[in-house]
Amino acid sequence: MNAKPTRSRDASPSSLLLAEAAQAPDVVARLLDANRKPLERLVAELERRPPAFAATVARGSSDNAADFARYCLESALGLVTASVAPSTVTRYGADLRLENGLLLAISQSGESPDLLAVVEQARRRGAITVAIVNREDSPLAALCAHCLPMQAGAERSTGATKSFIASLAAILALVAAWGRDAELGRALHLLPDLLRQAHDVDGSPAVPLFAGARSAFVLGRGRSYPIAREIALKLKELAVLHAEAFSAAEVMHGPLALLSPGFPVLAVGAADATEEGLRDAMLALRGHGAIVAGASASPLLLQAADIPVALPAAPHPALDPIVAAQAAYGLVHAVALARGHDPDAPRHITKVTKTL
Amino acid sequence: MNAKPTRSRDASPSSLLLAEAAQAPDVVARLLDANRKPLERLVAELERRPPAFAATVARGSSDNAADFARYCLESALGLVTASVAPSTVTRYGADLRLENGLLLAISQSGESPDLLAVVEQARRRGAITVAIVNREDSPLAALCAHCLPMQAGAERSTGATKSFIASLAAILALVAAWGRDAELGRALHLLPDLLRQAHDVDGSPAVPLFAGARSAFVLGRGRSYPIAREIALKLKELAVLHAEAFSAAEVMHGPLALLSPGFPVLAVGAADATEEGLRDAMLALRGHGAIVAGASASPLLLQAADIPVALPAAPHPALDPIVAAQAAYGLVHAVALARGHDPDAPRHITKVTKTL
Numbered sequence: 273m274n275a276k277p278t279r280s281r282d283a284s285p286s287s288l289l290l291a292e293a294a295q296a297p298d299v300v301a302r303l304l305d306a307n308r309k310p311l312e313r314l315v316a317e318l319e320r321r322p323p324a325f326a327a328t329v330a331r332g333s334s335d336n337a338a339d340f341a342r343y344c345l346e347s348a349l350g351l352v353t354a355s356v357a358p359s360t361v362t363r364y365g366a367d368l369r370l371e372n373g374l375l376l377a378i379s380q381s382g383e384s385p386d387l388l389a390v391v392e393q394a395r396r397r398g399a400i401t402v403a404i405v406n407r408e409d410s411p412l413a414a415l416c417a418h419c420l421p422m423q424a425g426a427e428r429s430t431g432a433t434k435s436f437i438a439s440l441a442a443i444l445a446l447v448a449a450w451g452r453d454a455e456l457g458r459a460l461h462l463l464p465d466l467l468r469q470a471h472d473v474d475g476s477p478a479v480p481l482f483a484g485a486r487s488a489f490v491l492g493r494g495r496s497y498p499i500a501r502e503i504a505l506k507l508k509e510l511a512v513l514h515a516e517a518f519s520a521a522e523v524m525h526g527p528l529a530l531l532s533p534g535f536p537v538l539a540v541g542a543a544d545a546t547e548e549g550l551r552d553a554m555l556a557l558r559g560h561g562a563i564v565a566g567a568s569a570s571p572l573l574l575q576a577a578d579i580p581v582a583l584p585a586a587p588h589p590a591l592d593p594i595v596a597a598q599a600a601y602g603l604v605h606a607v608a609l610a611r612g613h614d615p616d617a618p619r620h621i622t623k624v625t626k627t628l
Numbered sequence: 629m630n631a632k633p634t635r636s637r638d639a640s641p642s643s644l645l646l647a648e649a650a651q652a653p654d655v656v657a658r659l660l661d662a663n664r665k666p667l668e669r670l671v672a673e674l675e676r677r678p679p680a681f682a683a684t685v686a687r688g689s690s691d692n693a694a695d696f697a698r699y700c701l702e703s704a705l706g707l708v709t710a711s712v713a714p715s716t717v718t719r720y721g722a723d724l725r726l727e728n729g730l731l732l733a734i735s736q737s738g739e740s741p742d743l744l745a746v747v748e749q750a751r752r753r754g755a756i757t758v759a760i761v762n763r764e765d766s767p768l769a770a771l772c773a774h775c776l777p778m779q780a781g782a783e784r785s786t787g788a789t790k791s792f793i794a795s796l797a798a799i800l801a802l803v804a805a806w807g808r809d810a811e812l813g814r815a816l817h818l819l820p821d822l823l824r825q826a827h828d829v830d831g832s833p834a835v836p837l838f839a840g841a842r843s844a845f846v847l848g849r850g851r852s853y854p855i856a857r858e859i860a861l862k863l864k865e866l867a868v869l870h871a872e873a874f875s876a877a878e879v880m881h882g883p884l885a886l887l888s889p890g891f892p893v894l895a896v897g898a899a900d901a902t903e904e905g906l907r908d909a910m911l912a913l914r915g916h917g918a919i920v921a922g923a924s925a926s927p928l929l930l931q932a933a934d935i936p937v938a939l940p941a942a943p944h945p946a947l948d949p950i951v952a953a954q955a956a957y958g959l960v961h962a963v964a965l966a967r968g969h970d971p972d973a974p975r976h977i978t979k980v981t982k983t984l
């Protein structure tokens with residue numbers, strides 16, 4: 273165990289978590305290439321039968337990626353996007369009226385029976401079904417009419433990294449293709465290089481803030497909020513820290529009561545129209561005694577933080593959250609070590625959780 | 629301050645929070661009556677122009693009520709229901725394709741500018757717009773084509789109680805009317821009496837579990853999950869306890885790592901098809917050292933708890949979550965007092981939060 277905060281990559285060069293996270297840039301390069309044809313076929317069908325809405329179905333980290341899909345589909349394409357709770361189908365026996373919808377199922381393993389139950393219903397109803405999945409030989413890939421492979425290779429770490437990054441990239445590739453957004457398409461091809469820079473970001477100044485904490489908030493807004501959720505999940509799972517994610521809008525309601533002097537907050541924000549709202553929330557939390565680490569490429573947000581962690585600037589703000597997720601793995605890893613936990617062997621957890 | 633856990637209603641007879649919570653049964657009786665005509669008119673329009681999907685927009689406690697609407701509309705009517713993040717409209721300038729949708733805006737005050745921005749867009753697009761709102765003279769009520777009043781009267785407590793219960797009841801009244809579900813309609817008329825019994829439930833055996841806790845989980849499944857979210861929000865806001873809600877399906881992923889011997893968990897569950905999944909999660913958490921208080925009318929769930937808190941049995945399982953919410957106010961109040969906080973004066977918080 274290493275209780276002294278050090279540069280994350282040096283702290284444990286043999287870490288499976290960081291080794292897999294380091295593969296994410298190559299995974300993204302591969303998936304952008306491999307998904308060109310599947311996306312052409314999918315977009316052709318989406319243009320032939322434009323869906324009235326989208327729905328996602330996913331669990332765990334993949335559900336955080338699904339939430340990113342919601343923000344992207346809504347903000348870029350105006351497509352209202354629901355998150356289907358599998359229990360409505362598997363427990364309440366609901367017959368979901370998905371016939372006018374696009375159903376997006378996101379899963380690393382592609383095996384979860386409750387996801388399969390929702391997709392089966394969507395197929396029967398005539399929805400356009402799409403799997404964003406890593407295991408291309410999985411039941412989920414077989415069941416969906418369209419498959420966008422993550423191309424992440426075997427993921428052995430309990431904490432998903434490269435498959436999460438891959439999901440986010442696949443979602444943006446879909447948005448760029450469907451929206452004929454050449455600017456976003458070009459920006460995506462710079463993502464692998466940005467992710468390499470993000471992996472090298474030195475988050476160590478922020479580690480002491482979380483090393484001895486009992487509780488923490490992870491703050492996001494807009495497209496960055498799902499990444500805040502994923503970082504909070506990772507801090508719980510790997511660093512045994514009760515971190516909870518809030519949007520900058522919601523944190524000013526009840527959660528504010530938890531603040532006391534020194535309360536640790538990590539804010540992740542993009543250099544886009546959500547900047548000012550997030551900045552205001554960061555300053556308000558600081559006003560109530562919180563110490564705020566800010567991971568961003570936005571000068572406004574870096575300035576608003578007690579502990580700024582500068583991220584590489586992306587050519588399109590929709591990429592900022594993916595860059596933040598990649599940079600966070602080093603921080604989470606270092607916080608876990610500083611708290612005396614092995615991020616490669618999280619407590620009580622096994623890799624595949626099948627829910628029905 | 630009263631640090632000794634006592635019967636909640638007796639602990640502080642002058643509590644504004646409990647006084648307003650005690651009004652909920654009469655509020656519900658009033659709203660069922662007052663909404664008969666508005667619901668007839670709304671259902672007539674929904675049958676004339678059946679929406680392809682629903683979308684909700686809300687903040688804070690009202691957003692937890694909106695999540696209850698999602699579960700109810702999906703499970704009872706098969707209507708896929710999205711939660712719109714206002715920031716997609718107010719920050720990213722999205723033009724949401726709501727023309728085939730039902731938009732449900734839920735708010736006590738009816739004043740939040742970001743909700744209004746989404747509703748304005750929905751109106752322009754031709755969506756069927758419905759406000760579930762307490763202040764009938766509010767901008768939100770004026771803007772929506774349909775208004776289902778909460779009939780809660782003035783709500784002065786910072787912690788919403790009767791307006792939250794009213795939202796849930798209004799949602800079920802809509803589901804019963806639209807689905808021509810006479811059984812649910814009849815059951816709803818028994819809700820005021822059930823709520824009176826729920827208000828009298830003695831949660832004091834569970835208070836010591838949370839009195840000295842640093843962190844806690846609130847567990848739900850299906851329609852009870854949004855209520856778990858609301859209880860966790862109340863525990864943060866009023867009892868200054870970092871409580872986080874999880875569905876019984878998601879808790880078995882990363883959050884499990886936080887468990888250590890004595891970790892406090894509150895499970896709220898209905899006597900319906902979600903029972904067994906929730907029971908399994910409760911037992912699994914206990915297997916990892918958690919101490920589980922279970923608030924339910926289900927014998928299966930009461931048996932699975934270390935500390936059972938029996939709730940009155942409802943004639944329809946869709947009512948169980950509302951009964952649980954009502955019963956939780958006494959528990960939250962007692963936990964707040966036991967932790968040395970005044971639930972009528974939460975830290976840092978003001979009643980109306982306007983977000984744009």
